[in-house]
Amino acid sequence: MAQGKAGDYRILHEAALRDYLAGLPDIAALLGAEPVSWSITEVGDGNLNLVFIVKGDRGGIAVKQALPYVRLVGESWPLPLSRAHYEYLALSRQAQLAPGLVPTLLHHNETLALTVMELLEPHIIMRKGLVAGTQYPRFVDDITTFMARTLFFTSDLALSAAEKKEAIAAFAGNHALCKITEDLIFTDPYRIAVQNRWTVPYLNQFAASLRGDMNLHVAVSRLKLKFMASPEALIHGDLHTGSIMVTDDQTRVIDPEFAFYGPMGFDVGAVIANLLMAYFASAGHERSPDERRAFEAWVLGTVEQVWNEFARKFLDLWRADARGDAYPATLFAGETGSARLEAERKAYMQRLFGDAVGFAGAKINRRIFGLAHNIDFELVEDPRKRAVSEARSVGLARALMVDTAEFPDIASVTTAARELRTWMPEFATG
Known part of the structure; x- marks a missing residue:
């Protein structure tokens, strides 16, 4: 250096x-x-x-x-x-x-x-491939390995308390990038902000609803507090499909300039959110009815596999490499202790899943009403078609954030997405 x-x-x-x-x-x-x-x-x-x-x-x-x-x-x-x-x-x-x-x-x-x-070549930005309807067979294994290992080994489950605190301190100065997240994801879409934008006029009422929905304001504020006050692990901080480069047999994660010690669910939720947006946006890229049905099925299957494989790999690491100061082995000795610890591991993952679900909703809303949008929607030339895909996404996002407990597993998330895929907002039928 x-x-x-x-x-x-x-x-x-x-x-x-x-x-x-x-x-x-x-x-x-x-x-x-x-x-x-x-x-x-x-x-x-x-x-x-x-x-x-x-x-x-x-x-x-x-x-x-x-x-x-x-x-x-x-x-x-x-x-x-x-x-x-x-x-x-x-x-x-x-x-x-x-x-x-x-x-x-x-x-x-x-x-x-x-x-x-x-130089990553011939890799392309994954988001561009998804817009084109490309399926990536290596993605699930690679991204879940990346998330499981980077999150587990920088957490209290793998580090001593002293090591963890020193690691937090090493990234604590990255607060300006954290502030961008705190404003653009958790605050601005829910108030009048000069940099907000959306597909007008079709989403005008949806934008107004975000600003007036107090249940949603409570939900996003809880997520913001979790983001600010939960240094669980070193997170990438901006793990969307524009920060992943792919080929059919390789995956590379790039651009971790938003990295700091934060909640694990933020990274996992970001990946899930961006796949869900690719799923909903797919309808706007169709040239003939149902031509992307196989791609959309693959995307939803990938959403499920991302969580399931991440959880499996993370738990395997916890069982094999738990050298941190959290959950000391001396407190869980014997057959009874081992069984109780395993139950606690599963409860831990359920809480992490709830965080990921909520953060996924917040990530969706910011890409539709905030400053920085994504090409999944932006490259849909017909604004009415674009708004239909966005409105479906917003409907799911609110449910994920406000009714998080109604999503006990990842299959319930993809089921809700599949149901919303055929919903038509009033502006599309009027």
Whole structure:
């Protein structure tokens, strides 16, 4: 990891980036040829950063540089460059715990807020593949391994109290990114906020309903408190299908700049929410009736498998690698103690499932009424069709958040989604 003098930060556009990389012997050797011949393309389509693909005659790399503001908004919304440091820390830890499921780190410069990583090719952003109706057979095994291992091994179940507190402290400074989540996910969609937007006029009444629904306000406030006050494990913090790159046989999790110690259910719920949105949005991408039926069945099956496989793997780790200070083995000795601990493990997972269900609902609402939307819906050109898919999603989101107890298992979630898939809001039939 390289560092420079305070105040040396500068935004590296193509010429400056070429010169910088040419001064890194290992990187230059990986790329090959003369720097003047390297191709450099800025491909960042996210909300915060610059992302470059650099290729030479021997190989390629990806370069990510944080900007001192929110790229989606501009300089009127400043943001600390330190988020690049936390992303680097998170990627380093995730690489240890879930090897092969995050990109390889090649270089980091804390002063420039710049990280060089392996070029993931021919991987694509999973969200783009889902819009196209592509199924990914490796995804369930890979993402559940990633979540089970990164969450379990950074929790009190695997760490001593001292180790856990030091780990929390290492990420505590990432509060500016946490604040974005606290506002954009848990607060703004439920009040009048200048950056909110939705599919008008069709969702106007739905937006007004979010602002006036006190039961929903209580539910989202409880989730916000859980997010702020429950440092259960090192969470990715932004684990949506735009932060996952895939091929048919590989999965890589990217962009953990929102990482901090928070509730495990937030990551699990984010994955579930984004799959559910892909399911509902699928109708808007149809060119003929029912042409995506097989894809939609796969998506709902994947939702169920994501939770079931995650829970199985997490419990297996707990049974085999529980070296943390929580649930000390000396308190659960003998056959009776072992049975009681196993019952407690299952109760723990049921509470985690409830958290994931609630967070999934909150993640859906923010993508429909908040600042940052997703292409699952946005690429549906017909606004009425788009709004139908969004309205169905909102109906499920409210139920997940307000009536969480009505969803005892993941099959009840997919059943509700399947039922809503055929529901038509008034604006679509009038």
